Amino acid sequence: MNMNKNKVDVKIETKKGSMDEWPEPVVRVQSLAESNLSSLPDRYIKPASLRPTPAQDAAAATNIPIIDLEGLFSEEGTSDDVIMARISEACREWGFFQVVNHGVKPELMDAARESWREFFHMPVNAKETYSNSPRTYEGYGSRLGVEKGASLDWSDYYFLHLLPHRLKDFNKWPSFPPTIREVIDEYGKELVNLSGRIMRVLSTNLGLQEDKFQEAFGGENIGACLRVNYYPKCPRPELALGLSPHSDPGGMTVLLPDDQVFGLQVRKDDTWITVKPHPHAFIVNIGDQIQILSNSTYKSVEHRVIVNSDKERVSLAFFYNPKSDIPIQPLQELVSARSPPLYPPMTFDQYRLFIRTQGPQGKSHVESHISPRPR
Numbered sequence: 001m002n003m004n005k006n007k008v009d010v011k012i013e014t015k016k017g018s019m020d021e022w023p024e025p026v027v028r029v030q031s032l033a034e035s036n037l038s039s040l041p042d043r044y045i046k047p048a049s050l051r052p053t054p055a056q057d058a059a060a061a062t063n064i065p066i067i068d069l070e071g072l073f074s075e076e077g078t079s080d081d082v083i084m085a086r087i088s089e090a091c092r093e094w095g096f097f098q099v100v101n102h103g104v105k106p107e108l109m110d111a112a113r114e115s116w117r118e119f120f121h122m123p124v125n126a127k128e129t130y131s132n133s134p135r136t137y138e139g140y141g142s143r144l145g146v147e148k149g150a151s152l153d154w155s156d157y158y159f160l161h162l163l164p165h166r167l168k169d170f171n172k173w174p175s176f177p178p179t180i181r182e183v184i185d186e187y188g189k190e191l192v193n194l195s196g197r198i199m200r201v202l203s204t205n206l207g208l209q210e211d212k213f214q215e216a217f218g219g220e221n222i223g224a225c226l227r228v229n230y231y232p233k234c235p236r237p238e239l240a241l242g243l244s245p246h247s248d249p250g251g252m253t254v255l256l257p258d259d260q261v262f263g264l265q266v267r268k269d270d271t272w273i274t275v276k277p278h279p280h281a282f283i284v285n286i287g288d289q290i291q292i293l294s295n296s297t298y299k300s301v302e303h304r305v306i307v308n309s310d311k312e313r314v315s316l317a318f319f320y321n322p323k324s325d326i327p328i329q330p331l332q333e334l335v336s337a338r339s340p341p342l343y344p345p346m347t348f349d350q351y352r353l354f355i356r357t358q359g360p361q362g363k364s365h366v367e368s369h370i371s372p373r374p375r
Helices: 029-034 081-093 106-120 124-130 180-204 212-216 288-293 348-358 364-368
Strands: 066-068 096-100 139-141 156-163 223-231 243-246 252-256 264-268 271-274 282-286 303-305 313-321
Touching: 066 081, 081 096, 081 180, 106 156, 106 180, 106 223, 106 252, 106 313, 124 139, 156 180, 180 212, 180 223, 180 252, 180 313, 212 288, 288 348
Parallel strands: 066 096
Antiparallel strands: 096 282, 139 156, 156 223, 223 313, 243 303, 252 282, 252 313, 264 271, 264 303
């Protein structure tokens, strides 16, 4: 493989939608940011309708709900009704909420984020040994989707599998900094446990047995993966996005944000709300698979990432997903003559192929699967 400062030479595949190779040479955004650009390359300039806009006063003063989980589950297994109600409202009205006192040590959260910051601060060429392909996305990447000539986002990333165990391959994880594999392995186990606790709350809040959502996801045979996002400084942030609008295709996302740099925006009533991260909080958001299971009682919500010219940003998105070959559809307990199923059965493998080939496309994918109502 021949490499220069900005490009990785890969086989150019002319067949649209190929999952074996990227459709054109991959450009590392870090390289662009370090080359002291005075203008933004055309591929990163978003259409006027998608560009960030200055926050309105009301939106600037708004934040997603912050929920304290302390006492949610006692040793006897009883739950706090007030916390449960707040989570229920957040899932129905926002699709996003922050959690504090969640049980994950702040020191582990900081170590995870800073380990990845060290990795991304390595020279670009040193990271190329981990370059990914669109077939699995596992490894070091710089784009989503395989459409040639598509608009690109101002970010690099690293994607890796945590579960199932057969997909967890330490050889595909970075070896620098020296403790990164140990830190991320511990971090992943903690987030699997936290996600399982939240899943029980989501089930109970719908009047279901607490393990109903977990069973629908495959019980203990769920999928879990991590996407670490690196957003370098951008010379023209008003023209670009770090990540284009989308809803997450999986089950639930637990995000460790960069609490020193704002970037995540959530769409609420046609207004983009900039999330203000609480120190050592996780940001939880409902994915499309839980929207489908709940028959749209819980909402997956469109979100995006803005960038800035002064500071880089690092965030860790942990995805808690169904077993990939299980058909996901509205739970029978939530379906009735007055509330028919909105979505046909589809496996997660089938569902996520859309974002892997088309890239982020708002909420168009989950909405395209709504079943027509009988007349």
